[in-house]
Amino acid sequence: MDLAGLLAYGLFFLNLVGIYAIMALGLNMQWGMTGQFNIGIAGFFAVGAYTSAILTTGPSPTWLGGFDLPFLLGLAATVLVCLPIAWLVGRITARLRTDYLAIATIGIAEIIRLFFLNEGWLTNGVRGIPGIEKPLGTGNGGYLLIVTAFVALIWLLVEMARRSPWGRVLRAIRDNEPATAAAGKDIARFRLQAFVVGSCIMALAGGLYAHFVGFVSPEAFRPLYGTFLVWVMLIAGGSGNNLGAILGALVVWLIWSSTEMLAGVLPTDLIGSESAFRVFLIGVLLQIILVSRPQGMLPERRPPMPGEPR
């Protein structure tokens, strides 16, 4: 690969890292800080991607399009559309125990995917929506600046939330729910808030993804890409730590991309299907992390006790 090719690949790579980092930050709000086990990330990701795709593309006879809105309005709409959906989902599930929440969220994600797959009038069904353009005619390089800006912005907001009294309550709920309730905090309300905020961050990542790839179809929102990789990223990076979430996105996407090369080198007879082999490797990697270093690369830092120097 020559230098220009390498550079182009690097830009492509970093854009996706940024989009995944935003999702990992959203998940960190839910799982890392509040202890909510959401494995329906792909659903909110899809809501964001489709919202932005439908609102910013030109008219089409086969799906509901033609709004031609500018990029930023499309992104704002992803949050606005996700808000009521996440609120409804959170409202139903906020009181549920962890394992019930897991089952419920993965169900919601699958139903959202089924909806996008079956309601062709809205989404063009299995054929997907093509022709979603990057803003201002930017290439991958220019778009990387936009994505990086969003990563920085979201990181700042999430980190501020984590250090705020609000974030402290979330972590208190995660660590000791009865004690937090005894301290007079409305646990269901805080959970609902964290769930909605985290889900909207995921939807925003979906919007950025749609413009980056230029094409959305239900296939992209299978639990593997939308949900599983994000989980591996957060766990590997260190759940509860926002920088860890970003680092995890970088490292895991690097590993994920290099498995592609590894799968390309190995003979096909040996590994059967290339994509299956990559999933296999990443699944084994997660098992190894869980068994050997469940706290991740950058473990969550305990906040200082009162009077203790920072």
Next chain:
Amino acid sequence: MVEVIQLLINGILLGSILALGAVGATMIFGVLRFAHFAHGDFMAVGAYFALSVVTVFNLPVLAALPVAMAATAGLAVAIDQLVYRRIRRVQPVILLISSFATALVLRSLIQMIWGSSNQVYQTGIQLPWRIGPFTLKPDHLLIFLAATGLVITVHLFLTRTRLGKAMRAMSDNMNLALITGIPADRVIMATWAIGGALAAAAGVFLGMDTRLHPVMGWTLLLPIFAATILGGIGRPYGAIFGGLVIGCAMELSTLIIPGSYKPAVAFAIMVATLVFRPQGIIKGTV
């Protein structure tokens, strides 16, 4: 009316497949206290084990069934020893994430070994029986009888053997069971073996009824969990009941909404259960 009864027949068939999966899932949930997300993929692995036996030894599917069940039981115990056992003491939720990873590993292994296209046990069309206005395939009767037989076997195991009673005791009250000296490790291994074997049977039946595909189990995971929750977690009999209810509801729903939304029906019932009666129809143990 004819249509409704025909759908009910299909529903009972689907329900008995779901029940087999749900009995295993509910026992694992009861004894180990976590939702096992790889359960659907155990089903798929079992179905593909049977496919290998069928193609290599040229045997009928029902002869391959015990082999597939034994192999999947062994696999379940092996995965538990290799992975789950090491993280059991940390936090149940870590087990949950781990089972999610197991699910993907198993599914991709299936794709790597057997390929990702649709496969069937037998080619050719089976002539359905026509009984009045209803149709029934011979395979369907076979599946129903075999599933009933397995459920009765599990019932006898749980009520008549020491290990089965120990399993119910652990599911009912873990601490009390441990104090009375129940060998927890053996019970856990037995739970995995039975859960794996039943999942394999469900997978083989599903493969007989439709076709084999790497995601065949994953798509049924949600209905299985719905059956588990509806029947009360840790209650094998509740799971059977839940499976039949969910199966019939999924089939009957095609009268009103498009068939492609069938999984959503199972999900809606599950959410309704969680909201209005979170302990399940029969009170669960967890």
